Amino acid sequence: TLFSNKKKKRKKICYIFFIVVNEFCERFSYYGMRAVLVLYFRYFLLWDDDLATSIYHAFVALCYLTPILGAIIADSWLGKFKTIIYLSIVYAIGQVTMAISTIHDITDANRDGTPDNFTFHIALSMLGLILIALGTGGIKPCVAAFGGDQFQEHQSRQLNTFFSVFYLCINAGSLLSTLITPLKSVASTLMVFIAGSGMYVKTDPEGNIMWSVCKCIGFAIKNRFRHRSSSYPKREHWMDWANEKYDKLLIAQIKMVLKVLFLYIPLPMFWTLFDQKGSRWTLQATTMSGDFVSILISTVNPILILTLVPIMDRLIFPLIQKCGLNFSPLKRMTVGMLFAAMAFVSAALVQIEIDKTLPNFPSSSESQLKVVNTYSTTLNVTISPNEHLLIESFGSSADYVTFDHQDITVSLNTNPVITKAFSLIKGGRQTLIIPSDPTVMYLKEDVKSKPREGKNAIRFVNGYTADLNITNLDSIEPSATTNYTLVNQGKRDFVLRHGEQWCEFSRKFGFGASYTFLIPSTVFSDDCESITEVEDMKPNSVHMALQIPQYFLITTGEVMFSVTGLQFSYSQAPKNMKSVLQAGWLCTNAVGNIIVLIVAELGKLPKQWAEYLLFASLLVAVSIIFSIMAYFYTYIDPAEIEAQVRKEQGLEPEEMEKETLEMEEKDEDQKNEQGVKQTKI
C-alpha cells in the first residue's frame, strides 16, 4: 500500500506539472504579446498615445470578460479539458493572425517600408486580438478550476499550495516573456497540456447548467413578484421562491455562487489601482532618473511575486497562524487591498518629490516665452509692456517669462530699433529666436511636458552662414531651427557637415531634459567647440529607485488579494460551477480595467499626487465595505451542503459513494502516515 500510495503521489505531481507548465506557457505568450502591443499600435499602425492606450486597456478588459464564455462552454457543454484544447487552437489562430498583421510587405506595394493599406492591417490585428482574448480568457477559468479538480476534498492544504504554484507559474511566464520572444509559445502550451491527457481527473459537464441557472433565477424572481402580497409567508432566501419548480440541489448551488458573487462587487477597485502600474506609474517613471526604467517596469512585479509567494506561504502565514490569529482568506484579501492603498500613498509621496523638481509649466490661460540671441552682439530685448531682458550673443534669457495675455510686441535695441508684434500660444511654451539678421526674428514652439520614456528632446539653431547637415537630421538652412528630436540617455555624438567641412561634438544626456544647441558661424574653425547649449527643461533628478516601495507594496497586496481570491473562488464553488466562479473572479479584473479606462483616463485631477491619494482613499473605503461584507460571510464546504441536500431529498447518489471512497482513502493515507512514523520510531 505504501508503494502504491507513493506511486499515486508521484503521478499526481506529474500531471499537476503539465497543468502549471501549461499556464506558464500561456502567460508567457500573453504577456509577451501584451508587452509589445502599445509599441505596435504606436509605431506600426501610427496611432497616437491616447488611442493606443485606450485600445490596449479595452483589450485587457476583454481578456478578463471572455472567461465567462469559457466557463459556460466548459461547465455546460464541452467540459474543461476539451474547452482548453479547442480555445487554445482559437488562441493560436489569433496569435498567427496578429503576427501576419505585422508584415507590412503584404500591402507595401511601393516597397517604401510602410504599409499602403492601414485598414487591412488594423482589421487583421483587431481580428487577431479578439481571437486571442477569446482564447486566453476562455481557457483561464478552466485551467485554474481543472487544476483544482485534480485534488480531493480532504486535500485543502495541497489545493492551496497548487494555487500558489499556479500563480508563481503565471508570473514566471510573464517574467520570461519580457526577456525572450514569445514565439511558438501557444503551440507549446497546447502540446504540454495534451501530453498529460491520459492522467487527468476529468469531470464531465452537467448539461446546459448555465441555462438552467438563468431559468431558475428568472423563475424565482417572477414567482416572488407574483406572491408579493404580505398574505404570503416569507421565505428564508429569495431563491427559495424557485422551490415549486426547480431541484433543491440546483437552488442550493445557485445560492452558494450568488453569495460569493455578491461579495465580489467591491473587488474591481483593487484592480483599478493595480492596473495603473502600467499607465500612471509608467508615466511617473518617465519624469524620474535612472537607467533601468523599462526593465524595472516590466519585471519588478513578476520578480517580487516569485519571491513573495513562497515567503508568504511558508513563513508569514504559518507564523500568523502560530500566533493564534485567524487570518482567514477574506481577511487576507482585505489586508491585500490596504497594501494596494498604501502603494498609492507611496506613489503620491514620490509624486510630491517629483513635482518639486518639475518646471513651472503654463496654465491653460497663460503663455511662456524664452529668448535666444544668435545675433553678433548683446541685445536689450523689451517685451511690452514692461519686460526687459539683456541677452548676450549666443545666449538666452535665464528662464521662461510667463504672460497672462497672448499679444506682445518685441523691441530690440539695434540701430535702427527693430520692433515686431507676435501672438503667443495660450497654454504653450515658445522661444523667440533672434537670428544673425534680427529683422526676421521668429517664434518656435517648445515642448511643454517631459519627453516620453525618459528621453531628451534636442534641437539646433543654425547660426552658420550656409546650410548644415547634422547626423540623423534633415539639412538646416541658415538662421533656421530644427524641430525637436528625441535622444536616449547617455553619451551621444553628432557630426556637422557643410560640403567638405565637418566637425564632431558629443554630449552626455540624463533623463527627460530638453536642450536647444546654438551653432555659431565659427563652428568649423573651432572644431565644434563654440556650440552653446540652452537648457529648455532640466533633466529629471528624482531617482526611479523611489518607486520600488510602491511596487513592493502593491505586489504584497497582490499576493494576499489575488492568490487568495483564486483559492477562495475555487473552494467556495459547487463542483459543477467551479469554472463559473473562477470566471466571476476574473471579471472583477475586467471591470477594474474598464474603470481605469473611463475614470482614470478621462477624469484627470490637476495634481497627480491628489489623484493617487483619491484612489488610495477610495480603496480604503471599499476595503472597509468589503470587510463588513466578509464579516457576515460564512465559509462553506460546497460538497457537504450538496450531500446534505441530497440526503434531505432521499437520494443516495454516486457522489456520496465517491465521497465515502475518498474518506476511506483519507483514512488509509492517515494510517500509512502513522505506519511510517512508527517505523521511524
Ligand SMILES: NCC(=O)N1CCC[C@H]1C(=O)O
Ligand atoms: N502579477 C500579475 C498577475 O499575475 N495577474 C494579474 C491579473 C491576474 C494575474 C494573471 O493571471 O495574469
